[in-house]
Amino acid sequence: MxxxxxxxxxxxxxxxxxxxxxxxxxxxxxxxxxxxxxxxxxxxxxxxxxxxxxxxxxxxxxxxxxxxxxxxxxxxxxxxxxxxxxxxxxxxxxxxxxxxxxxxxxxxxxxxxxxxxxxxxxxxxxxxxxxxxxxxxxxxxxxxxxxxxxxxxxxxxxxxxxxxxxxGDGARTKLVNNLLAGINLVGAAEALALAGRLGLDLGKTLDVIEQSSGQSWIGSDRMRRAIAGDYAPRAHVTLLEKDTRLAVAAARTAGFEGPLGERASRVFVEAHQAGLAGEDDAALFKHLGGKS
Missing domain, CATH: 3.40.50.720 (NAD(P)-binding Rossmann-like Domain)
Structure with a gap:
């Protein structure tokens, strides 16, 4: 060979x-x-x-x-x-x-x-x-x-x-990782949307977060793009929608129910239903920023 x-x-x-x-x-x-x-x-x-x-x-x-x-x-x-x-x-x-x-x-x-x-x-x-x-x-x-x-x-x-x-254990590990990635991304989008509603400068706010306890890699990566208005798809909304859905299903199979996973998964579904399926998942910021 x-x-x-x-x-x-x-x-x-x-x-x-x-x-x-x-x-x-x-x-x-x-x-x-x-x-x-x-x-x-x-x-x-x-x-x-x-x-x-x-x-x-x-x-x-x-x-x-x-x-x-x-x-x-x-x-x-x-x-x-x-x-x-x-x-x-x-x-x-x-x-x-x-x-x-x-x-x-x-x-x-x-x-x-x-x-x-x-x-x-x-x-x-x-x-x-x-x-x-x-x-x-x-x-x-x-x-x-x-x-x-x-x-x-x-x-x-x-x-x-x-x-x-x-x-199968590789898949299980990936689902655990991506569930946390989904939770972190929803949290970062929510926090930055709140910053905007409070009248804060989004770039400076993210500068602080990146050097403080709220930092996450996916939050920084996606929210930098969101601030720039760049929603060209590197990872479509539908990917973490799928992955978090699979992770929640795996949790149910294992008899585990956490407080955040299913709710975060639902946010990706909502973004999809709002017409953002084909955009980068940084679009969660746009989705949550439009909520009153």
Whole structure:
């Protein structure tokens, strides 16, 4: 197996950043996406374009699936032109979407029937960090599989956390993280909207927050964009809407009910219903700032 060939299916904001990062580190990267423009942009960087997942090179060290949800993952893996048509025993599939742990477990079991290894590998940090390799990668897979692909994982992320050997635990960790991200973002948007209502300078207020106890990375990142009126989507409102919904569902399954998660999740739903689904999730500021 040529350890310098890798396949990335789904090259949107995160997958595209990962592919560009690997190309810059000398990997031979195959890319596939329903958006031809995204594939063409990476082809300009020397990636090899694929029309369908089933066209992936059998020599690939890993097949990285970086789509949005479980339905798209199902299509990529087991659809009519999915990876399953060419996967062989010993191959490895990295599942990077934020999906329910039960879905990860189901995909891993079906792949295992074919002798294919699963790396449950959700990520966090945004497109810029995917591009420069500084994103976080939450990994659940067998130790031997982890060691076999350690070089690829190091090139993908300077922050690889090997959570456990059980597929599904990566997804669980990501949901916990993203629930807190959602809560923090709703809180930051609410606080800055209040600052505006109190007549405070928003930039100076955020300067204070960033050096004080109210600071959060996602709050600073998104609210700086909101202050600038920049709602071009890096992470659509619908992504944390999905992720917080999945996290609340996982909490219910575990018999846990917290005071903030479900309410924060509802704010993303409300922003979606207000027509902000296609905007960056910094638009929560615009949504909450319009409330009386």
């Amino acid at each position: 040529n350890t310098r060939i890798v396949t990335v299916i789904g090259v949107g904001n995160m997958g595209g950043g990962m592919a560009a990062n690997l190309l810059g580190k000398g990997w031979n990267v195959q890319v596939c996406d329903i958006d031809a423009a995204k594939v063409a942009a990476l082809a300009q960087l020397s990636a090899t374009a694929m029309a369908r997942p089933a066209d992936a090179a059998a020599e690939s060290q890993a097949f990285i699936v970086c789509v949005v949800d479980a339905a798209q993952t199902e299509e990529v893996l087991f659809g009519e032109q999915g990876l399953a048509r060419m996967l062989r025993p010993g191959h490895a599939v990295m599942l990077c979407p934020t999906i329910a742990p039960q879905d990860v477990e189901s995909f891993a079991a079906r792949l295992a029937e074919r002798g294919v290894h699963t790396l449950d590998a959700p990520m966090s940090g945004g497109p810029a960090r995917a591009r420069d390799g500084s994103m976080s990668l939450m990994l659940a897979c067998e130790q031997a599989v982890y060691e076999r692909h350690a070089g690829l994982l190091r090139d993908l992320s300077a922050k690889v956390f090997h959570i456990s050997e059980k597929p």
